[in-house]
Amino acid sequence: MFNHVNYKKIVKILFLFLAAYFAGYGIAKFTDKSSNDVVQTSAEANWGLSFQQEGEPPVANATADYLKQYNAYYAQDTEEKVIYLTFDAGYENGNTAAILDALKKHNAPATFFLVGNYIETSPDLVKRMVAEGHTVGNHTYHHPDMSKISTKEAFEKELGDLEKLFEETVGQSMVKFYRPPQGKYSESNLKMANEMGYKTFFWSLAYVDWYEDKQPTKEEAFKKLLGRIHPGAIVLLHSTSKTNGEILDELLTKWEEMGYQFKSLTELVGE
Numbered sequence: 001m002f003n004h005v006n007y008k009k010i011v012k013i014l015f016l017f018l019a020a021y022f023a024g025y026g027i028a029k030f031t032d033k034s035s036n037d038v039v040q041t042s043a044e045a046n047w048g049l050s051f052q053q054e055g056e057p058p059v060a061n062a063t064a065d066y067l068k069q070y071n072a073y074y075a076q077d078t079e080e081k082v083i084y085l086t087f088d089a090g091y092e093n094g095n096t097a098a099i100l101d102a103l104k105k106h107n108a109p110a111t112f113f114l115v116g117n118y119i120e121t122s123p124d125l126v127k128r129m130v131a132e133g134h135t136v137g138n139h140t141y142h143h144p145d146m147s148k149i150s151t152k153e154a155f156e157k158e159l160g161d162l163e164k165l166f167e168e169t170v171g172q173s174m175v176k177f178y179r180p181p182q183g184k185y186s187e188s189n190l191k192m193a194n195e196m197g198y199k200t201f202f203w204s205l206a207y208v209d210w211y212e213d214k215q216p217t218k219e220e221a222f223k224k225l226l227g228r229i230h231p232g233a234i235v236l237l238h239s240t241s242k243t244n245g246e247i248l249d250e251l252l253t254k255w256e257e258m259g260y261q262f263k264s265l266t267e268l269v270g271e
Contacts, residue, residue, distance in 0.1 A: 047183030070190035075204035076232030081260045085110040087239045092122040095245030102248035108262035113139035113179040137177035147186040155192045203236035210238045
Protein backbone atom coordinates (compact mmCIF):
# COMPACT_ATOMS: atom_id res chain seq x y z
CA MET A 1 0.00 0.00 0.00
CA PHE A 2 1.25 3.50 -0.89
CA ASN A 3 2.02 5.84 1.96
CA HIS A 4 0.80 9.43 1.88
CA VAL A 5 4.09 10.89 0.53
CA ASN A 6 4.37 8.42 -2.31
CA TYR A 7 0.75 8.98 -3.22
CA LYS A 8 1.32 12.73 -3.52
CA LYS A 9 4.39 12.12 -5.69
CA ILE A 10 2.45 9.84 -7.99
CA VAL A 11 -0.37 12.37 -8.33
CA LYS A 12 2.15 15.10 -9.10
CA ILE A 13 3.92 13.01 -11.74
CA LEU A 14 0.61 12.08 -13.33
CA PHE A 15 -0.45 15.72 -13.40
CA LEU A 16 2.81 16.78 -15.09
CA PHE A 17 2.50 14.01 -17.65
CA LEU A 18 -1.05 15.03 -18.56
CA ALA A 19 -0.09 18.69 -18.73
CA ALA A 20 2.74 17.92 -21.11
CA TYR A 21 0.50 15.72 -23.23
CA PHE A 22 -2.23 18.32 -23.63
CA ALA A 23 0.28 21.10 -24.21
CA GLY A 24 1.53 19.19 -27.21
CA TYR A 25 -1.89 18.16 -28.51
CA GLY A 26 -4.13 20.92 -27.30
CA ILE A 27 -4.62 22.37 -30.77
CA ALA A 28 -7.04 19.58 -31.55
CA LYS A 29 -5.36 16.95 -33.63
CA PHE A 30 -6.89 13.84 -35.01
CA THR A 31 -5.47 10.83 -36.77
CA ASP A 32 -6.15 9.22 -40.10
CA LYS A 33 -7.19 5.82 -38.78
CA SER A 34 -5.99 3.96 -41.84
CA SER A 35 -2.59 5.55 -42.38
CA ASN A 36 -1.69 7.15 -39.04
CA ASP A 37 -1.22 10.55 -40.66
CA VAL A 38 -1.70 13.29 -38.08
CA VAL A 39 -3.79 16.24 -39.20
CA GLN A 40 -4.32 19.56 -37.44
CA THR A 41 -7.76 21.14 -37.17
CA SER A 42 -6.73 24.66 -38.01
CA ALA A 43 -8.06 27.30 -40.36
CA GLU A 44 -4.48 28.23 -41.28
CA ALA A 45 -2.33 25.18 -41.88
CA ASN A 46 -1.42 22.49 -44.34
CA TRP A 47 -4.54 21.02 -45.88
CA GLY A 48 -5.32 17.74 -44.14
CA LEU A 49 -7.92 14.98 -44.11
CA SER A 50 -9.02 12.24 -41.76
CA PHE A 51 -10.69 9.21 -43.32
CA GLN A 52 -13.14 7.83 -40.79
CA GLN A 53 -15.04 5.28 -42.86
CA GLU A 54 -14.41 3.62 -46.22
CA GLY A 55 -16.52 5.04 -49.01
CA GLU A 56 -17.50 8.11 -46.99
CA PRO A 57 -16.16 11.68 -47.31
CA PRO A 58 -13.24 12.45 -45.01
CA VAL A 59 -13.21 15.04 -42.24
CA ALA A 60 -11.15 18.02 -43.35
CA ASN A 61 -9.30 20.56 -41.24
CA ALA A 62 -11.62 23.31 -42.46
CA THR A 63 -15.36 22.91 -42.92
CA ALA A 64 -17.20 23.34 -46.20
CA ASP A 65 -19.16 26.25 -44.68
CA TYR A 66 -15.94 28.00 -43.63
CA LEU A 67 -14.45 27.59 -47.11
CA LYS A 68 -17.63 28.61 -48.90
CA GLN A 69 -17.38 32.21 -47.69
CA TYR A 70 -14.16 32.49 -49.74
CA ASN A 71 -15.45 30.55 -52.76
CA ALA A 72 -13.24 27.63 -51.78
CA TYR A 73 -14.05 23.92 -52.07
CA TYR A 74 -12.69 20.49 -51.24
CA ALA A 75 -15.62 18.22 -52.21
CA GLN A 76 -19.25 18.32 -53.22
CA ASP A 77 -21.89 17.54 -50.61
CA THR A 78 -23.89 15.02 -52.60
CA GLU A 79 -25.07 11.43 -52.68
CA GLU A 80 -24.49 11.32 -56.43
CA LYS A 81 -21.59 9.13 -57.47
CA VAL A 82 -19.59 11.83 -59.18
CA ILE A 83 -15.82 12.38 -59.23
CA TYR A 84 -13.95 15.59 -60.05
CA LEU A 85 -10.48 14.73 -61.37
CA THR A 86 -7.62 17.15 -60.81
CA PHE A 87 -3.89 16.90 -61.53
CA ASP A 88 -1.11 19.02 -60.09
CA ALA A 89 1.79 19.49 -62.49
CA GLY A 90 5.03 21.13 -61.41
CA TYR A 91 7.08 19.75 -64.27
CA GLU A 92 6.84 17.28 -67.13
CA ASN A 93 8.62 13.93 -66.95
CA GLY A 94 6.90 11.86 -69.59
CA ASN A 95 3.63 10.78 -67.99
CA THR A 96 1.13 13.43 -69.04
CA ALA A 97 0.52 12.05 -72.54
CA ALA A 98 -0.57 8.68 -71.11
CA ILE A 99 -2.81 10.47 -68.60
CA LEU A 100 -4.43 12.51 -71.37
CA ASP A 101 -4.91 9.35 -73.44
CA ALA A 102 -6.76 7.66 -70.56
CA LEU A 103 -8.93 10.70 -69.91
CA LYS A 104 -9.85 10.89 -73.59
CA LYS A 105 -10.69 7.18 -73.71
CA HIS A 106 -13.12 7.56 -70.80
CA ASN A 107 -14.43 10.97 -71.86
CA ALA A 108 -13.38 12.20 -68.42
CA PRO A 109 -12.82 15.95 -67.99
CA ALA A 110 -10.07 17.06 -65.62
CA THR A 111 -8.49 20.20 -64.24
CA PHE A 112 -4.71 20.53 -64.50
CA PHE A 113 -3.21 22.94 -61.98
CA LEU A 114 0.02 24.14 -63.59
CA VAL A 115 3.04 26.20 -62.55
CA GLY A 116 5.21 28.47 -64.68
CA ASN A 117 7.90 25.88 -65.37
CA TYR A 118 5.38 23.44 -66.81
CA ILE A 119 3.88 25.93 -69.24
CA GLU A 120 7.31 27.18 -70.30
CA THR A 121 8.76 23.73 -70.98
CA SER A 122 5.66 21.84 -72.23
CA PRO A 123 3.49 24.28 -74.21
CA ASP A 124 2.27 21.58 -76.62
CA LEU A 125 0.90 19.48 -73.76
CA VAL A 126 -0.81 22.54 -72.30
CA LYS A 127 -2.40 23.24 -75.67
CA ARG A 128 -3.50 19.60 -75.87
CA MET A 129 -5.15 19.85 -72.44
CA VAL A 130 -7.20 22.81 -73.61
CA ALA A 131 -7.97 21.33 -77.04
CA GLU A 132 -9.32 18.13 -75.44
CA GLY A 133 -11.70 20.01 -73.19
CA HIS A 134 -9.80 20.07 -69.91
CA THR A 135 -9.46 23.08 -67.63
CA VAL A 136 -6.08 24.58 -66.77
CA GLY A 137 -5.94 26.10 -63.31
CA ASN A 138 -3.47 28.29 -61.47
CA HIS A 139 -0.92 26.56 -59.22
CA THR A 140 1.15 29.79 -59.02
CA TYR A 141 4.17 30.73 -61.12
CA HIS A 142 6.97 29.60 -58.77
CA HIS A 143 5.17 27.12 -56.44
CA PRO A 144 6.08 28.89 -53.17
CA ASP A 145 4.59 28.44 -49.71
CA MET A 146 1.76 30.90 -50.27
CA SER A 147 0.79 30.94 -46.60
CA LYS A 148 3.99 32.94 -46.00
CA ILE A 149 3.07 35.55 -48.59
CA SER A 150 1.34 38.32 -46.68
CA THR A 151 1.19 41.21 -49.15
CA LYS A 152 -1.52 41.52 -51.74
CA GLU A 153 0.99 42.64 -54.35
CA ALA A 154 3.18 39.53 -53.98
CA PHE A 155 0.17 37.24 -53.94
CA GLU A 156 -1.33 38.79 -57.04
CA LYS A 157 2.01 38.61 -58.87
CA GLU A 158 2.33 34.84 -58.33
CA LEU A 159 -1.09 34.23 -59.84
CA GLY A 160 -1.03 37.08 -62.34
CA ASP A 161 2.31 36.12 -63.91
CA LEU A 162 1.00 32.60 -64.55
CA GLU A 163 -2.21 33.97 -66.06
CA LYS A 164 -0.15 36.06 -68.48
CA LEU A 165 2.11 33.16 -69.45
CA PHE A 166 -0.88 30.89 -70.05
CA GLU A 167 -2.61 33.49 -72.22
CA GLU A 168 0.56 34.06 -74.26
CA THR A 169 0.97 30.30 -74.73
CA VAL A 170 -2.59 29.24 -75.49
CA GLY A 171 -4.19 32.41 -76.76
CA GLN A 172 -7.06 32.52 -74.29
CA SER A 173 -7.68 33.66 -70.76
CA MET A 174 -7.09 31.32 -67.84
CA VAL A 175 -10.08 30.03 -65.89
CA LYS A 176 -9.79 31.50 -62.41
CA PHE A 177 -9.32 28.25 -60.49
CA TYR A 178 -6.53 28.23 -57.90
CA ARG A 179 -4.87 25.46 -55.90
CA PRO A 180 -2.40 26.43 -53.15
CA PRO A 181 0.98 24.71 -53.62
CA GLN A 182 1.38 21.80 -51.16
CA GLY A 183 -2.04 22.68 -49.76
CA LYS A 184 -0.46 25.40 -47.61
CA TYR A 185 -2.86 28.27 -47.05
CA SER A 186 -4.00 31.02 -44.74
CA GLU A 187 -7.26 32.86 -44.32
CA SER A 188 -5.71 35.97 -45.85
CA ASN A 189 -4.71 33.89 -48.90
CA LEU A 190 -8.28 32.69 -49.32
CA LYS A 191 -9.51 36.29 -49.08
CA MET A 192 -6.97 37.57 -51.61
CA ALA A 193 -7.72 34.80 -54.11
CA ASN A 194 -11.44 35.50 -53.77
CA GLU A 195 -10.87 39.22 -54.29
CA MET A 196 -8.99 38.37 -57.52
CA GLY A 197 -12.05 36.46 -58.70
CA TYR A 198 -10.53 33.05 -58.07
CA LYS A 199 -12.15 29.94 -56.69
CA THR A 200 -9.81 27.90 -54.50
CA PHE A 201 -9.79 24.11 -54.71
CA PHE A 202 -8.36 21.71 -52.16
CA TRP A 203 -9.20 17.99 -52.38
CA SER A 204 -10.94 15.15 -50.57
CA LEU A 205 -8.83 12.27 -51.91
CA ALA A 206 -5.12 12.02 -52.66
CA TYR A 207 -2.27 9.67 -51.91
CA VAL A 208 1.52 9.85 -51.73
CA ASP A 209 2.33 9.76 -55.44
CA TRP A 210 4.77 12.66 -55.83
CA TYR A 211 8.13 11.08 -54.93
CA GLU A 212 9.65 10.30 -58.32
CA ASP A 213 12.18 7.83 -56.90
CA LYS A 214 9.69 6.13 -54.56
CA GLN A 215 6.59 5.49 -56.60
CA PRO A 216 3.71 3.51 -55.07
CA THR A 217 2.91 0.12 -56.52
CA LYS A 218 -0.27 -0.46 -58.46
CA GLU A 219 -1.66 -2.36 -55.49
CA GLU A 220 -0.85 0.44 -53.05
CA ALA A 221 -2.44 3.01 -55.36
CA PHE A 222 -5.64 1.02 -55.83
CA LYS A 223 -5.97 0.35 -52.10
CA LYS A 224 -6.11 4.08 -51.37
CA LEU A 225 -7.89 5.32 -54.49
CA LEU A 226 -10.59 2.64 -54.61
CA GLY A 227 -11.12 2.28 -50.87
CA ARG A 228 -11.39 6.00 -50.19
CA ILE A 229 -13.39 7.17 -53.19
CA HIS A 230 -16.71 8.74 -52.22
CA PRO A 231 -19.57 10.70 -53.80
CA GLY A 232 -18.58 14.24 -54.71
CA ALA A 233 -14.85 13.61 -54.38
CA ILE A 234 -12.32 16.10 -55.68
CA VAL A 235 -9.41 13.79 -56.45
CA LEU A 236 -5.83 15.09 -56.53
CA LEU A 237 -3.27 13.14 -58.54
CA HIS A 238 0.16 14.25 -59.70
CA SER A 239 0.90 14.03 -63.41
CA THR A 240 4.57 13.47 -62.54
CA SER A 241 3.66 10.05 -61.14
CA LYS A 242 4.72 7.11 -63.32
CA THR A 243 2.26 4.94 -61.41
CA ASN A 244 -0.61 7.28 -62.25
CA GLY A 245 0.32 7.22 -65.92
CA GLU A 246 0.35 3.43 -65.91
CA ILE A 247 -2.83 2.78 -63.92
CA LEU A 248 -5.17 5.63 -64.87
CA ASP A 249 -7.03 3.77 -67.62
CA GLU A 250 -7.67 0.81 -65.32
CA LEU A 251 -8.44 3.09 -62.37
CA LEU A 252 -11.08 5.02 -64.30
CA THR A 253 -12.57 1.71 -65.46
CA LYS A 254 -12.79 0.44 -61.88
CA TRP A 255 -14.42 3.66 -60.70
CA GLU A 256 -16.94 3.40 -63.53
CA GLU A 257 -17.68 -0.19 -62.51
CA MET A 258 -18.39 1.15 -59.01
CA GLY A 259 -21.05 3.41 -60.53
CA TYR A 260 -19.10 6.67 -60.68
CA GLN A 261 -19.12 9.27 -63.44
CA PHE A 262 -16.67 12.09 -64.08
CA LYS A 263 -17.51 15.77 -64.15
CA SER A 264 -15.56 18.99 -64.49
CA LEU A 265 -14.97 21.44 -61.65
CA THR A 266 -16.72 23.98 -63.85
CA GLU A 267 -19.93 21.98 -63.29
CA LEU A 268 -19.32 21.87 -59.54
CA VAL A 269 -19.22 25.65 -59.32
CA GLY A 270 -21.80 26.28 -62.03
CA GLU A 271 -19.59 27.92 -64.64
